[in-house]
Amino acid sequence: MKDTILIVDDRPNMIGLVKKVLQGEGRLVTAPSGRAAIDSLRAEPVDVVLCDLRLGDVDGLEVLRECKRLRPHAEFILMTAYASVDSAVEAMRLGAYDYVTKPFEPEHVRSVVLQALARVAANRVAEGTGDGMEVLPGLYAKAPSMVALAELVSKVAASTATVLLLGETGTGKERLARAVHALSPRRERRFIGINCAAIPADLLESELFGSSKGAFTGAMRDRAGLFEEADGGTLFLDEIGDMRLSLQAKLTRVLEERAIRRIGESRERKVDVRIVAATHRSIDRMVRTGAFREDLWYRLNVATVRIPPLRERPDDIELLTMHFLREVCAESVGRPLALSPAALEAICSYRWPGNVRQLRAAVERAAIVAGGERIEIGDLPPELVGAPGGEPADDLTGMAWAGALEKAKKRFGRRYLRSLLRQHEGEISEAAEAAGVERESFYRLLRRHDIDPSDYRE
Ligand SMILES: Nc1ncnc2c1ncn2[C@@H]1O[C@H](COP(=O)(O)OP(=O)(O)OP(=O)(O)O)[C@@H](O)[C@H]1O
Numbered sequence: 001m002k003d004t005i006l007i008v009d010d011r012p013n014m015i016g017l018v019k020k021v022l023q024g025e026g027r028l029v030t031a032p033s034g035r036a037a038i039d040s041l042r043a044e045p046v047d048v049v050l051c052d053l054r055l056g057d058v059d060g061l062e063v064l065r066e067c068k069r070l071r072p073h074a075e076f077i078l079m080t081a082y083a084s085v086d087s088a089v090e091a092m093r094l095g096a097y098d099y100v101t102k103p104f105e106p107e108h109v110r111s112v113v114l115q116a117l118a119r120v121a122a123n124r125v126a127e128g129t130g131d132g133m134e135v136l137p138g139l140y141a142k143a144p145s146m147v148a149l150a151e152l153v154s155k156v157a158a159s160t161a162t163v164l165l166l167g168e169t170g171t172g173k174e175r176l177a178r179a180v181h182a183l184s185p186r187r188e189r190r191f192i193g194i195n196c197a198a199i200p201a202d203l204l205e206s207e208l209f210g211s212s213k214g215a216f217t218g219a220m221r222d223r224a225g226l227f228e229e230a231d232g233g234t235l236f237l238d239e240i241g242d243m244r245l246s247l248q249a250k251l252t253r254v255l256e257e258r259a260i261r262r263i264g265e266s267r268e269r270k271v272d273v274r275i276v277a278a279t280h281r282s283i284d285r286m287v288r289t290g291a292f293r294e295d296l297w298y299r300l301n302v303a304t305v306r307i308p309p310l311r312e313r314p315d316d317i318e319l320l321t322m323h324f325l326r327e328v329c330a331e332s333v334g335r336p337l338a339l340s341p342a343a344l345e346a347i348c349s350y351r352w353p354g355n356v357r358q359l360r361a362a363v364e365r366a367a368i369v370a371g372g373e374r375i376e377i378g379d380l381p382p383e384l385v386g387a388p389g390g391e392p393a394d395d396l397t398g399m400a401w402a403g404a405l406e407k408a409k410k411r412f413g414r415r416y417l418r419s420l421l422r423q424h425e426g427e428i429s430e431a432a433e434a435a436g437v438e439r440e441s442f443y444r445l446l447r448r449h450d451i452d453p454s455d456y457r458e
């Protein structure tokens with residue numbers, strides 16, 4: 001992936017000049033204000049920031065602080081006038097890579113940016129994070145299934161194809177929808193999201209398509225709907241599985257004709273909107289039972305992306321835990337925290353029915369309640385640690401019956417044998433007798449379950 005350079009200046013001709021100088025050196029993103037710069041930093045991966053000191057709203061030093069927090073791996077270059085050398089010094093103290101004073105030689109700026117890009121690349125290698133971390137803007141993953149998904153999504157994003165996101169609650173469907181927009185040629189235009197399950201069914205239609213004055217009681221004036229507002233951009237229809245059938249029919253027509261009609265109006269208005277839809281429901285089953293229109297399903301099922309639940313990507317559990325821990329420490333705890341190995345193990349073996357959202361909340365809670373330098377197992381939410389002696393959290397429901405039974409038997413066997421040995425302090429004959437098993441067979445059981453009886457002797 002190309003490196004991203006964010007250019008921040010409130011004067012368009014300055015942005016134009018810098019863009020010309022940096023042509024071809026990376027993906028160039030621009031922001032006309034400090035706030036816009038911070039939004040960009042939040043929304044997408046940025047590798048180098050070239051930022052003016054004086055901006056209309058928040059100043060360059062504030063952007064620098066946010067940059068260090070949101071994109072700790074990015075390098076920051078401040079642009080200042082001679083008069084503000086103090087600020088340049090302050091910027092270096094805050095961790096800026098360098099500063100350039102205005103007016104500047106274009107070649108000089110180019111070479112400073114190139115050096116910063118080289119530093120970013122070197123840091124990446126040193127940390128071994130490579131590109132495997134932030135696989136899409138705002139999405140961190142390293143599980144092979146997610147890396148493959150990210151590749152597919154970046155390809156699909158460039159087109160105008162409708163994207164359908166399927167996945168359990170909290171798997172990152174909304175994040176992914178935003179990433180599709182951020183990577184598409186429509187990124188400068190609006191991304192508008194609407195949750196079809198949260199809006200009363202009779203309001204949803206006018207929300208989407210708009211209405212003319214007097215179309216229904218309470219329609220005081222002509223109003224554009226979200227389709228019109230998202231014109232040129234992306235419309236995210238969240239929880240589309242909850243849309244009622246009559247509206248599904250209307251939506252199908254709109255998608256076919258690429259035109260909408262405001263309620264109470266007869267004229268059609270062309271709209272150019274990219275649709276990303278999502279649902280946590282099993283929509284193919286809904287199609288089979290008639291709860292979801294088949295023709296709409298065909299319209300939506302163009303580029304379908306299934307996000308696997310977190311329990312099916314164990315590699316990501318650890319990566320996201322560490323990622324959220326760093327984030328939470330910087331944002332709300334104010335000091336770095338480590339994680340005890342036992343706590344990490346508990347996190348990694350939990351089922352995470354609420355997926356990434358639940359993981360983030362659990363890490364945040366643990367970080368806040370942790371008293372010392374380290375998160376201990378006792379700081380974790382109780383459901384993770386489980387009732388003593390209860391079933392360990394597991395991923396059995398993701399497996400077929402025969403395999404699940406086999407795995408459960410193994411687990412039970414280990415637990416049983418271990419507690420028996422503990423009770424008899426590693427005395428085989430006693431333990432075997434208690435189990436009602438011949439001594440030789442008991443040894444075989446221990447070997448099969450990979451247990452060493454000497455661990456239990458005094
Ligand atoms: N791969 C990821 N990397 C970083 N953060 C993630 C990732 N996946 C999800 N998140 C975070 O987890 C939370 C839940 O994500 P999101 O809202 O996108 O899920 P969702 O699938 O839309 O959930 P729901 O079905 O409940 O609406 C958000 O805070 C999001 O930022």
Ligand SMILES: [Mg+2]
Pocket residue numbers: 173174238
């Ligand atoms: Mg969502």
